[in-house]
Each structure stands twice: as C-alpha cells, then as structure tokens.
Amino acid sequence: MSVLLFAEHWNGSFKKSVFEAASFAKTLADKLGGPLHAVVAGDIADEELQKLGQYGVGTTHKAGDARLNTFSDQAFAKVISTAASAIGAKAVVLANTYNGKAAGPRVAVRLDAAFVPGVNNIPEATSEGFTGQRPTNSGKGVETYRTHRAAAVFTPKVNSFGLNEAPVDHSVASLAVELSDADFAVKFLEKVVTSSKVSITEADIVISGGRGFKGPENWNILEDMAGSVGAGTACSKPVSDMDWRPHHEHVGQTGIQIAPNLYIAIGISGAIQHLAGVNSSKNIVVINKDPEAPFFKIADYGIVGDLFDVVPKITAAIKEVKAATA
Amino acid sequence: MKSLVCISHVPDTTTNIKYTPDGKSLDTTGVTFVIGPYDEYGLVRAIEFKEQTGQGHVTVLCVGGAEVEPTLRKALAIGADAAVRIDGDAVDANFVAKQVAEYAQGKDFDFIFFGKESIATNGSAVPGMVAEYLELPFISQATSLEVKDGVASLHRELAGAYEVLESPIPCVISCQKGLAEWRIPNMRGIMMAKRKPLSAVPAAEVSAAVTTEKLELPPPKGDCQYIDADNAAHLVSILNDKGLI
Ligand SMILES: Cc1cc2nc3c(=O)[nH]c(=O)nc-3n(C[C@H](O)[C@H](O)[C@H](O)COP(=O)(O)OP(=O)(O)OC[C@H]3O[C@@H](n4cnc5c(N)ncnc54)[C@H](O)[C@@H]3O)c2cc1C
Ligand SMILES: Nc1ncnc2c1ncn2[C@@H]1O[C@H](COP(=O)(O)O)[C@@H](O)[C@H]1O
Numbered sequence: 001m002s003v004l005l006f007a008e009h010w011n012g013s014f015k016k017s018v019f020e021a022a023s024f025a026k027t028l029a030d031k032l033g034g035p036l037h038a039v040v041a042g043d044i045a046d047e048e049l050q051k052l053g054q055y056g057v058g059t060t061h062k063a064g065d066a067r068l069n070t071f072s073d074q075a076f077a078k079v080i081s082t083a084a085s086a087i088g089a090k091a092v093v094l095a096n097t098y099n100g101k102a103a104g105p106r107v108a109v110r111l112d113a114a115f116v117p118g119v120n121n122i123p124e125a126t127s128e129g130f131t132g133q134r135p136t137n138s139g140k141g142v143e144t145y146r147t148h149r150a151a152a153v154f155t156p157k158v159n160s161f162g163l164n165e166a167p168v169d170h171s172v173a174s175l176a177v178e179l180s181d182a183d184f185a186v187k188f189l190e191k192v193v194t195s196s197k198v199s200i201t202e203a204d205i206v207i208s209g210g211r212g213f214k215g216p217e218n219w220n221i222l223e224d225m226a227g228s229v230g231a232g233t234a235c236s237k238p239v240s241d242m243d244w245r246p247h248h249e250h251v252g253q254t255g256i257q258i259a260p261n262l263y264i265a266i267g268i269s270g271a272i273q274h275l276a277g278v279n280s281s282k283n284i285v286v287i288n289k290d291p292e293a294p295f296f297k298i299a300d301y302g303i304v305g306d307l308f309d310v311v312p313k314i315t316a317a318i319k320e321v322k323a324a325t326a
Numbered sequence: 327m328k329s330l331v332c333i334s335h336v337p338d339t340t341t342n343i344k345y346t347p348d349g350k351s352l353d354t355t356g357v358t359f360v361i362g363p364y365d366e367y368g369l370v371r372a373i374e375f376k377e378q379t380g381q382g383h384v385t386v387l388c389v390g391g392a393e394v395e396p397t398l399r400k401a402l403a404i405g406a407d408a409a410v411r412i413d414g415d416a417v418d419a420n421f422v423a424k425q426v427a428e429y430a431q432g433k434d435f436d437f438i439f440f441g442k443e444s445i446a447t448n449g450s451a452v453p454g455m456v457a458e459y460l461e462l463p464f465i466s467q468a469t470s471l472e473v474k475d476g477v478a479s480l481h482r483e484l485a486g487a488y489e490v491l492e493s494p495i496p497c498v499i500s501c502q503k504g505l506a507e508w509r510i511p512n513m514r515g516i517m518m519a520k521r522k523p524l525s526a527v528p529a530a531e532v533s534a535a536v537t538t539e540k541l542e543l544p545p546p547k548g549d550c551q552y553i554d555a556d557n558a559a560h561l562v563s564i565l566n567d568k569g570l571i
C-alpha cells in the first residue's frame with residue numbers, strides 16, 4: 001500500500017509546492033499504513049533530495065537521464081509510471097503545478113488508475129479505491145468523489161494543505177527507464193521569463209488590483225504595499241485585457257486560480273468570474289469605495305474607501321509594524 | 327490543417343451554481359450553457375488556419391446527451407464545418423478521453439484541440455489522457471500556435487514564464503488565453519450552421535474510473551468585519567495579530 005510522490009524540481013532545487021505535496025502524500029501513506037516513495041527526473045544533487053526525508057519520503061527513485069533536464073510530459077509520465085509499477089503504488093501524487101497537470105493524466109492512463117485532479121482534502125481508502133472531496137464548478141461547489149480502480153493519481157491543489165514535517169531516514173535509489181526519441185518529440189527551444197516575482201499560486205499573500213486603479217501608472221501604489229509584505233501581485237481580467245498588467249497576473253475563472261493565506265482585493269468589484277479564481281483564499285480583505293460592491297459578501301475584512309487614500313496609509317502602517325519587529 | 331476541436335458544454339461563467347436536492351447533479355433551471363471559454367480559443371484558432379490558407383476542415387466534438395446540440399450548433403455558427411456528438415453520459419474524464427481517442431483514431435487530424443480545463447469540472451484531465459491513448463505529443467496551456475514547414479511552434483504557459491516549443495504534427499493541444507480571441511457568431515454564420523452536418527454516434531463502453539457521489543455548496547462565509555477608512559491602520563494590527571502578514 002505504498003504511495004509515490006512526483007518530486008518536481010527546478011534546475012536541481014525544490015520549491016515549497018513539492019514539500020506540500022509530500023506532506024499530503026505522507027498523510028495518505030500513513031492512512032494506508034505504507035511507505036512514501038518519491039521519484040525525480042533529471043539532474044539533482046543528493047543533498048537536495050535529502051530534504052524530502054524531512055517530509056516523510058523514505059526512498060527517492062532517481063531517473064538521471066540528461067534528456068530529462070527539460071520537462072517532457074511524455075517522458076516524465078513514463079518515468080513516474082515506471083516507478084509506480086516498481087513499488088506497486090496505490091496512490092501517485094503530483095502537485096497540480098503546470099507540469100504536474102500536464103503529466104498526471106498520462107500517468108493515470110498508463111497505470112489504468114483513477115485520476116482525481118485538484119483535491120484539497122486527504123482522501124479516505126475504500127474497498128474499491130478512494131473517496132474524498134474536491135472543489136468543482138470553479139470553486140462554487142464541492143464534489144464528493146469515489147474511485148473505481150486499484151490505484152489513483154491525485155494532483156493536490158497548491159497552497160491548500162500547508163507543510164507538515166515528518167522526518168524519516170531517506171535513501172536514494174537509481175531508476176532505469178527505457179526512453180525513446182519519441183518520448184522527446186516536442187522540442188524545447190527556450191524559456192522566456194515574464195515575471196521574476198513569487199508565483200501567485202505559491203505566494204502566501206497576494207495583493208490584487210482592478211479597474212479601480214484607473215491606469216497602469218498607479219500600480220506603484222499596489223506594488224509598494226506588496227513589497228512591504230513580500231506578496232505576489234495579481235489583477236482582474238479587464239486590467240490584463242487592457243494591458244495595464246501582464247496576463248499571468250490575471251486571476252479568476254478564466255485566469256489563474258489561487259488559494260493564498262491572505263488575498264487583498266483593491267478596486268475590484270467582485271464579479272462572479274473573478275471570485276471563482278480566489279474563493280479558496282483563506283482570508284480575504286476587500287478595499288473598495290462602493291459599499292455595495294459584491295466582493296464584500298465574501299470578505300473577512302472590508303474597508304469602504306478611496307484606494308488612493310487608504311492603500312498608502314496601510315502600506316505605511318505595515319512598514320511601521322515590520323520595522324518594529326525587524 | 328485538419329482539426330478536431332473538443333468542446334465542453336458548461337454553465338455560463340455568470341451562473342450562480344445550485345445543485346438538485348439529492349445532490350446528484352447541477353440544477354439547470356435558468357442556467358445558460360455555453361462552449362467552454364478555453365475550448366473556444368482552440369475552436370477559433372482552428373478556424374483561423376482555415377481562413378488563412380483557404381483550406382482545411384474543422385470538426386467539433388462533444389460527448390453528451392441531446393442537450394449539448396445547441397452548443398455544437400453555436401460552434402458551427404462560429405465557423406466549424408461539421409459537428410459530432412458522441413451520445414453518452416460524460417461520467418468522468420477517462421470516459422470522455424476514451425470516446426475522443428476512439429473517434430479520432432485513423433482520421434488523420436493534424437491537431438486535436440482542447441481547453442486547458444473545463445470550467446465545470448476543473449480537471450485539466452481529458453487532453454493529456456487523449457494524448458496518451460493516441461500516443462501523440464501534447465502541448466498543455468498553449469498561448470500561441472503557428473505552423474511553419476509542417477512543424478508547429480508553440481508557447482506553453484508556466485508560472486511567470488513561458489516555454490517556446492516545437493512539435494511534430496499531429497499533436498494534441500490544450501488552449502489558454504492568448505491563443506486566439508473569442509468570437510460572437512454573426513447572422514450569416516448562424517444561418518449557415520443550420521445546414522451544416524451534426525451527427526450523433528453511440529458511445530463506446532467504458533467503465534467509470536471516478537464517480538460523483540454528491541455535489542454541494544461550500545459552507546457559507548462568516549460576516550465581513552468592516553474597518554473605518556479613517557482608521558485603515560487598524561487593519562494592519564488585526565492582520566499582524568493574526569499572523570497573516
Ligand atoms: C466569460 C467571462 C470570463 C471572465 N473571467 C474573468 C476572470 O477570470 N477574472 C476576472 O477578474 N474577471 C473575469 N471576467 C470579467 C468580470 O465579469 C468583470 O467584468 C471583471 O472582473 C471586473 O473587473 P474589475 O473588478 O477590475 O472592474 P469593475 O467591475 O469595473 O470594478 C472596479 C471596482 O473598483 C472600484 N473603485 C473604483 N474607483 C475606486 C477607488 N478610487 N477606490 C476604491 N475602489 C474603487 C469600483 O467601486 C468597482 O467596484 C470574465 C467575464 C466573462 C464574460
Ligand atoms: N464532454 C466533453 N466532450 C468533449 N470534450 C470535452 C468534454 N469534457 C471536456 N472536454 C474537453 O476537455 C477539456 C478539459 O476538460 P477537463 O479535463 O474536464 O477539465 C475541455 O476544455 C474540453 O476541451
């Protein structure tokens with residue numbers, strides 16, 4: 001009854017999302033009463049791999065083929081399913097990052113496993129598979145699912161579980177995988193970085209601006225506040241449509257879905273499509289000059305006021321608090 | 327280019343979701359159904375290839391009951407040439423993927439387009455499964471697609487970055503914003519759509535890998551605590567006390 005974690009890395013280093021997925025996988029493995037294994041692809045140092053032991057991974061299977069240094073969903077799915085078969089995994093866990101989402105469905109097909117995407121709850125084992133809950137209809141609903149295959153592939157939502165340390169002894173084993181040129185049919189030419197900031201799917205705090213900002217020239221007000229707490233920055237759809245902000249900051253039903261610990265929405269009305277992308281946030285602050293703005297209905301804290309007046313005051317207060325505790 | 331565009335039939339993005347009292351399905355009273363917004367990027371891109379070259383063919387496909395036919399008609403009105411409904415209950419992503427794979431097998435499509443996810447299920451599951459069943463390359467979350475010398479060049483979205491990729495054709499593509507612009511069908515398109523072929527074919531038998539036991543609304547949010555704008559700094563002390571900043 002073992003569990004396999006796909007430990008994604010970025011040029012040899014892990015991100016928080018991997019440790020979070022490991023925490024999820026470890027909780028599941030403990031429920032099943034089996035060990036947690038991990039699989040990695042491409043070059044990564046053993047010291048970095050040791051960190052997985054902190055989160056309950058006993059053995060990491062490493063497929064060291066140099067071609068795996070760039071992501072290929074086909075090749076990675078082969079690597080992951082080879083490791084899963086080798087250990088007889090009952091559950092395979094991939095964080096639902098861009099690459100996790102791309103490889104996960106292929107892994108499920110290869111293993112004839114049930115695929116359960118975007119879970120935000122630890123599943124329970126049943127006689128037939130698993131049962132549990134996941135958000136559906138863009139966070140407007142909750143689905144209780146049941147799987148009907150011997151194994152299941154889960155892609156837990158980033159930022160939904162938090163970290164849970166469970167140190168164990170960790171060792172590295174090498175994994176042989178037969179890869180052909182066809183597994184690398186898609187050629188990687190380059191990666192173009194569009195933002196060097198914390199990714200908003202992983203950020204603890206996200207500060208988001210809407211049309212209320214009037215124009216891109218006022219974004220420094222928001223960035224100042226974000227800088228004061230190390231937050232990621234996001235925006236509503238019209239703001240990215242008008243090119244005030246880049247597309248990758250657009251959150252909502254047709255943008256990125258996020259679940260930060262704290263979401264601060266400034267000058268955003270709270271249209272249903274916007275809320276669909278942020279309604280999993282743990283704490284929501286809304287700043288809007290219109291007391292009737294629908295966003296207040298799902299807010300934990302609200303300020304009715306002019307953002308050009310209110311936000312700089314808040315930023316100044318944050319800086320004071322930070323200076324006092326530094 | 328010969329394209330297959332797989333579309334989901336989903337509640338309009340403004341829908342206030344309600345479920346039937348038995349918690350088994352969506353309460354469709356008063357709900358307007360639309361082509362999945364991400365699926366529509368692929369549809370429009372496929373049509374653009376036809377417009378640019380004056381040749382090619384676009385088939386739209388949806389797995390579902392008779393109720394999805396108006397959505398398929400809308401895709402025809404936007405410019406697809408033919409529509410296929412695979413008559414079956416789309417119980418899970420694997421069921422849909424198997425149907426699409428069986429249909430596409432041997433039909434020599436250059437591209438099989440999907441949305442990056444259905445806004446009803448939020449699965450991001452079907453496209454990768456189809457790619458695996460058909461043993462085809464898959465480019466997920468594509469924000470740009472061009473064809474040069476029989477090779478597809480694409481941008482694939484990542485967090486704060488994108489990859490520039492080249493893929494052999496045929497391939498499977500899941501679409502993200504940027505790939506094309508949504509279109510509103512015009513009168514001529516709507517008239518022409520009535521004469522375009524829409525066929526229904528039976529679904530292959532596939533046992534469900536995942537079933538939905540219950541659908542419910544998330545627990546309601548507590549009340550909003552308001553802070554006076556003149557005392558905005560108070561918000562900071564609340565957030566700080568709660569360890570949120
Ligand atoms: C198919 C579809 C998909 C969509 N997907 C998305 C999506 O993914 N994400 C998304 O965000 N939207 C989406 N939308 C758009 C959505 O319907 C709204 O139009 C959009 O979210 C509104 O953006 P906004 O709140 O920035 O602008 P507005 O609705 O114009 O709101 C601006 C707000 O700023 C406030 N304001 C103005 N001045 C000030 C001031 N000085 N101080 C304080 N407050 C001020 C106003 O009171 C108002 O509430 C989608 C729409 C469709 C049709
Ligand atoms: N019932 C269906 N019929 C045809 N295509 C579908 C269906 N459901 C989903 N799709 C396609 O698969 C994509 C991803 O859906 P999902 O994996 O459910 O998030 C959608 O954007 C559609 O392109």
